[in-house]
Amino acid sequence: MEQKLIRNFSIVAHIDHGKSTLADQIMKMTDTYDFRNHQEQVLDDMKVEQDHGVTVRSKTVRNIYHAKDGNQYELNLIDTPGHVDFHYEVEKSLSASDGVILLVDATKGVQAQTVANYRIAKDNHLVIIPVINKVDNQNAQVDMCEQQLYELDESFLEKDIIHISAKTGYHVDEVLEAIVKEIPSPNGDVKQPLKALVFDSHYDAYQGVVAYVRIIDGQVNTNDKLVFMNQNVRFEGNQIGIFNPQLVPQDQLNPGDIGYIITGIKDPSEVRVGDTITKSANRAQEAVAGYQPASAVVFAGIYPKDADFKDLSSAMAKLKLNDSSIEMVEHVSESLGMGYRCGFLGMFHLQIVRERLVNDFGMEVIVTAPNVNYRYTTTKDDNFKTINNPSDLPDFADLKVVEEPINQMIIETPSDSVNDIMALVTKHRGVLLNMDNHNQMVRLTYHVPLAEIAFNFFNQLKSISHGFATYDSSFDSYQPSDIVKITIDVNYSSVEELTFLTHRQNAFDLAQEIVHQLKYVIPRRLYPMPVQGYIEGRVVARVDVPPLRKNAAVSEDAKSVSKKQALLRRQSLNKRKSAADAVQLPQSVFDAILNIE
Ligand SMILES: Nc1nc2c(ncn2[C@@H]2O[C@H](COP(=O)(O)OP(=O)(O)OP(=O)(O)O)[C@@H](O)[C@H]2O)c(=O)[nH]1
Secondary structure (H helix, E strand, C coil): CCHEEEEEEEECCCCCHHHHHHHHHHHHHCCCCCCCCCCCCCCCCCHHHHCCCCCCCEEEEEEEEECCCCCEEEEEECCCCCCCCHHHHHHHHHHHCCEEEEEECCCCCCCCHHHHHHHHHHHHCEEEEEEEECCCCCCCHHHHHHHHHHHHHHHHHCCCCEEECCCCCCCCCHHHHHHHHHHHCCCCCCCCCEEEEEEEEEEEECEEEEEEEEEEEECCCCCCEEEEECCCCCCCEEEEECCCCEEECCCCCCCCCCCECCCCCCCCHHHHCCCCECCCCCCCCCCCCCCCCCCEEEEEEEEECCHHHHHHHHHHHHHHHHCCCEEEEEEEECCCCEEEEEEECHHHHHHHHHHHHHHHHHCCEEEEECCCEEEEEECCCCCCCCCCCCHHCCCCCHEEEEEEEEEEEEEEEEECHHHHHHHHHHCCEEEEEEEEEEECCCEEEEEEEEEHHHHEEEHHHHHHHCCEEEEEEEEEEECCCCCCEEEEEEEEEEEEEEEEEHHHHHHHHHHHHHHHHHHHCCCCCCCCCCEEECCEEEEEEEEEEEECCCCCCCCCCCCHHHHHHHHHHHHHHHHCCCCCCCCCCCCHHHHHHHHCC
């Protein structure tokens, strides 16, 4: 396809505003995919995506469109995720695009991720086509959405904002025409040395690493000798091709094309998303600017359940290739063995990683209770050290200052929920900075500790506001805080994975609650096991996990004294045997802790 007839664009929106439905509709109208014999939402093909009904990974598909001007255009569409945890995916997709369709649900209006995605598109200097979706819905408020879009960007006043129903196809043809007319064709020079930006990748058991690329300059042909510029890893492009949305081989990719290169590389750590591919014989001078690494928000340990650490390690490396935002470092735990301490972009991301390990790699894992990171100075050292594992915080006697991450959070809500929401955020130690009205909604701006909103906050907010409130939050600063460490002993030995950091005001209640929850989930032994919670060296909570044994005194099948004595002897022998084993922590222990509000 001639370069001037190519259009590369992403569809961006808040979660559930209809991106995948629009992508399907475009594929239907351009005859890219035959939907009669297939399921809807072909792009959301991962099990986790179908289970949760959300897009987790960006997906690319090439459509051929016969435009009204008589030309055939190649429309490379990237469907992006809408959930805040997958923001990083959107950033990567936009680096491969020249324009975006900014989709707004007519029944919901402009929401937090609409604004966030609009900003990324602006920062990338992309053409933005605003589109209002779901106009077939009887609750559609098209005028309100238009007003909100004008407030977001005055330049939209000069455009005719398109009103569509992605579901029925109403006016989607106008979107296709706008893509052709407004989004520029890619500018790249075929005569320059090859520069292909790797914006994504996945691992194939037979073919090794498959790199998803946008060709910036030059040309790549099948079997070319290639090199990853930053990693300096050489390989041969065994197969190249495009997404339809399945992989379809081609002989050649040219500037502006979005496609894939099968590298044959079997070691996932040799490939980095954000790297540039060039030819080994005719190297480009400079690599394309890559991506800022994503910064993890919540941290947790991941350990193999029944399998070997080696299996976990190989599964994690392949997963990381497909999701470069996961941070991981090896970690040895006394009770769970070799594993990883990992960083995630949010709780939903953590949940998806856990499910993908099972679905995609058959890897059952134990995930420990998540936490955020903190930093501290000690009486001996005034330099701040950041920790993401609570057990790394030194003893309270040595600490000078502990700081926790504070986020700026903006909540938009209908006015009838304002009081309840303010009470909720105050309970979570939020400090109100500003309150104003914004398109019939109240906008509250807060400073709130990340640890207070990283876990269950979103669900609480949704339930209080009956699903209407939305929020967006971003890191603001570290601030000194009265943070204390809760340590938990099971059977008189401290369990590292059950160490928590929290504000002093919550510490006592939290320690009580954790210890109480553990009573029912710690696997029982033949003897009672005390579970104790400590704060700054003092026991503040205690329960005894009841023993797993028959009570010889009342047992019905041991009526004679000698039989009772024999039973007691056996129990005492078993007791000595099992006392030597370390306490095994099943997943239910960490799940129980996660449910504490
Ligand atoms: N009535 C109506 N419903 C729509 C329309 N477009 C999408 N929907 C519905 O809205 C819901 C969300 O649509 P999706 O296409 O999955 O939304 P999404 O933006 O891709 O969601 P994420 O990828 O998870 O962010 C689905 O139940 C769709 O059937 C439309 O034009 N009209």
